[in-house]
Structure formats: structure tokens, C-alpha cells
Amino acid sequence: MSRRTISHETGAIYEFTPELEPIATVESGAQLTVETRDSLDGAIQSESDVIESVPAEVNAATGPIEVEGAEPGDVLRVDIDDIRLTEDRGRVISIEGFGLLDGHEGIEAPRSRITPVESDGVGVGDGNGERAGTSDATLSIEGIDADVPVEPLIGTIGIATESESHTTLVPHNHGGNLDTTDLCAGNSVYFPVFQAGAMLAMGDCKAAMADGEMCGTGAEIGTAIDVTVAVLSDPEIELERPLIETPEAWKPVASADTLEAACERATRDAIELLAAEHEVDTTDAYLFASLVGDLEISQVVDPLVTVRNAVPKAYLSAPF
């Protein structure tokens, strides 16, 4: 099966709602290449380009992509096969009114820094349709003498919501602006399907980002994302929120107004999976999770914040 390419030039959304019109329709099992532009729609091309306040439209998500056969109550599995950079530079910025240290002494906003990407000394993403591999690529930030490994991730990925509307700046149960380092090549993310066709969209990729995304961005960059989508009908568990699978762990992902509330939700999801697997009550699963299920910070800025609870596969087989 050849990959079908879906470009952000065909369509992109800035809001996840219950009713989304697809720009493409694919079968369950389809392999896709989803092209995305940088989260700031190309507004930052040099350090003199700055963003004074959070734009009304940010984090363009290429799509929506209708997946045939997906019905409410199903689960949509998205395998992230590869993420290739399609620009030779990203950008990391501060914006007034945004970010963990907004308003702190010595923290200036707006500021923009360009992050050139190199692979064996060759610029990545030359614009001719050929894209260098990123496995050995590094980026730097102008003014700092350090090479940072390129580890691309998807910032915003989600589906049509159950009833609410969320801009692509906000993460919630439909996914959205999760800004989670585990949304990288080799991992899968599972969503509860709320609407017929699921209506998948993604964008807002980073060439690198730390857990926390403290200033409010990673190294924002255009990409081509290879994904495989699959509908899981009649799943054994009722999924309420996104769930990430890595080679080592299952990670329920929860967003909320505070990190504490997000921790509660992610832990609750984790212990329900552990309780079902080990046939114990939720209290015993809670005690067990306190020994094995690491709480991890995804992001602290979006303005809902996101946390995941990493349960090693040694203690949890496939929940579906």
C-alpha cells in the first residue's frame, strides 16, 4: 500500500469541534503522510520577527481526515511511523502573557530565536522534496554554543470533540495541543472516537522540546509525518482520554486546569487499567501504581496543562 499525502495546503483547522468537515477520507489501516506547517504559520523567519501576543489562530492542524468506519465508542489508533523535518530551521520564542515564567524578573517577551538544523553538516529540508534523515541531525540556538539532538514530535493531534469546542491551543480529552515528547516516531496514540469518522488532524511539530515546554514553544518547525490509522471496534476498555503506547510503557494522558488535577486523572486512568489487568480493586491498584507508575509532565503552559502516567508494559499488557 502506498502512502497517501495530505497537505496543510489542502486544509487545516484551528479549532476542534463536534462537527468537522473532512478534507480527505481514508480506510482503516491507511498509511498516510501528513504535511504540516510550523505552529506560527511562518511568521518567524528571523530574530527580528516577534509575536506580541498569542495569535487568535495558532497550531494549524492538517486535516480533518475522516477514517471510514470509525463510530462513537470505537478507538482510533494512530501509529507515528516517522516525522521528517521539511524546513532547515525552527524557532523558539517568548510571548508576553504566555509561558511558565511570564512576567518573572529578567524574562523578556517578545523574543524570537532561530534554531538552525544540521545533519552531518548539511542543512535539513532543502525544499526540493528531498528530506534528509533526522536521526543524526542536531539543532542549535543562535548565541548558544551547543548541539541539541533533533527529536521531532507532534505538538497538536486530535479528533472531533464530544460536545465542546477547543481551539488548537488547548488540550483536552479529544487530544489537541498535548505537547508531549512521547508523540514521536515509534509510538502510537489511541483516542476515544466521539464522532463518526473520528476526524483526525495534526500539526504544531517541534524539532526538539523539553518535558514542560516552559517558555511555551519547542523548536517549532514544518514536517512531514508518516502515520498509520486504524479503527478498533468494540474496544474492551472504555477510553475517556488519549492513551500513548511506547515500546516500554502505556501512558494515559490527562489535561486539566492544574497539574494536580491532571495528575489525579492520569493516575486514575492508570490504576483502572492495572486493576482490570491484575484483578484487584482500585485501592490495591493505587498502592501498586505508587511503586511502578511514574507521573511525567508533558507541558505546563497551554493553558490547560498535561500530565501522563507511565505504566511499564511489564505490568500491563495491551488493554484493547
Added chain:
Amino acid sequence: MSRRTISHETGAIYEFTPELEPIATVESGAQLTVETRDSLDGAIQSESDVIESVPAEVNAATGPIEVEGAEPGDVLRVDIDDIRLTEDRGRVISIEGFGLLDGHEGIEAPRSRITPVESDGVGVGDGNGERAGTSDATLSIEGIDADVPVEPLIGTIGIATESESHTTLVPHNHGGNLDTTDLCAGNSVYFPVFQAGAMLAMGDCKAAMADGEMCGTGAEIGTAIDVTVAVLSDPEIELERPLIETPEAWKPVASADTLEAACERATRDAIELLAAEHEVDTTDAYLFASLVGDLEISQVVDPLVTVRNAVPKAYLSAPF
């Protein structure tokens, strides 16, 4: 130099204050074995032993240990050389009024579960003074069929405070109940010295604990901790809070009322280290940290919560 043993039977504290009377005095560079009892002072020996509410005295910290020559403004370095279990079982518990999911539906408190420890099928810590190695040891939780690797850590470690008093239940700038998985063998922790002699104390060890310590405990257990202590005079940086060194990273550790506030403090510390190293202003260090400095959760329950910011050594040489 032979190791000097300091036992919890000689002295232990339940509160870190500015004025602490030492039970031992050692030189800078001393190698010590610090014996600790479990955080609940042996109250839980079977599942029928439960704790109805958080005890007034918990997390006995063996010490205080006066380190000769330590003066306010210095830094105390504590290398954690080894942590050996001295019991063949730990315990993980829920307590009413404590823990991330306290009061949630289906979460019962009090409950106690015993966590037997095995090493190649042999019980660890036979009470005869011989202690099995823990590198290949596992523990289990009664009722759940899973072996969990034994990865011992120090829950409570700290020094005399600047001016406040904190029980050993609470973490703050003096250390205290940090409940941080990185407080394990092979790592070092640095404290700002607030009082002459530093007055180091430690206890509250766990045979295993997840990042978060969601139920409020790990597998609480008695241990013998090998440490090396050293006074760093006239340090190049002014340390305000604990700093952990692992083989890969420097990790400022911050505690606060909320995870958000703790994230702000740990990030602030990290970017000040990065700014000094790379000779850039704090804003550029902030943007750089957002690409490389992972926020990590230590614990969410104590009742101040603790977070660390992990800056890879690739970007930060020794700050002292």
C-alpha cells in the same frame, strides 16, 4: 578510611530546625554508613496493622550529623554510595486525609500491603548483620502477581534550616521529605549550608517508589545507607535549594504549595545555571531550557510538592 556507622538507635529527628544538636561529628570527606528505620517506625508488620491518620512523628531521620568546617554559605555535598535493605519486607499504605486520590471513589483508607523482598529467591536483610546485595532483588505486593525491581532511594534527607522549622513530613529548601527517585546510589545531592556543621540527617527510605509517590508512600523499609560527605567552601554559585547530580544530568529540586510554583522555582534555578555557563541572559537561557531541560515530578503528596528540572551535563558542566 573505614566507614563509621551511625545508627538510628543513637539518635533520629522528626523536625528540621535551625538549632540541632548533633549525635555525631565527622570530618569533611568522611565515609559513613547511616542506618535508618522505616518511615512508620515499624508500626506496619502485617496487613492488619493500619494507620488511621498521619502520625505526629513520621520519617525518622537518623542524625543530626555535624560536618566539621561547614559554615553558612558553604555547600554540603553528599555522595550516595550505596543503599542496602536491612529488612526482608517493606510496606505500602493508604492513610485517610493523605495521598493524591484521597477521598476518591473506590479508594479505601486506611489499607496496608506488605511488599516482601527476594534476591535470587533468598530473603533480603536476614537480621544477622549480613545483607544481600540488592542489585538483582525484586519485591512484590501481596495479591498482585508481578515482580518489581528493588531500586532503593532515600525519602527524607536534609540539614538544619535557615530560620523556619519543618517536620520530617515536609520538603523545603533544606531538603527534608523530598521523596525523589534520584536520591539513589550513584548520585550526589548538594545542599546550601545554613548553620555551622550543616547537621545532616536522613531516613524514610523506600525499596521502590514511582515518580509521584501517589498514595503517599513507596515500599517503606529499613536500610543502611553508605554516604560520603564533603564541605565545598566558597562555592562559585549561590545555592538556594537542593541540587542533585546524576551521571547524566544536574537537577535543581524545588518544593512549593503547588506543582506549578515548584516548576517555576526549579526552572528558574536551571536557567540561572545555564545562563552562567553559556554567558547569555536569562531569557535566552529560558528559551534554551525549553528545548533541553525536562521538568520531572518527584512527589505530589507531602503536602508541599516537589519537582526537579533535569539539565543534561552535555549543556552544563560542574557548577561548583
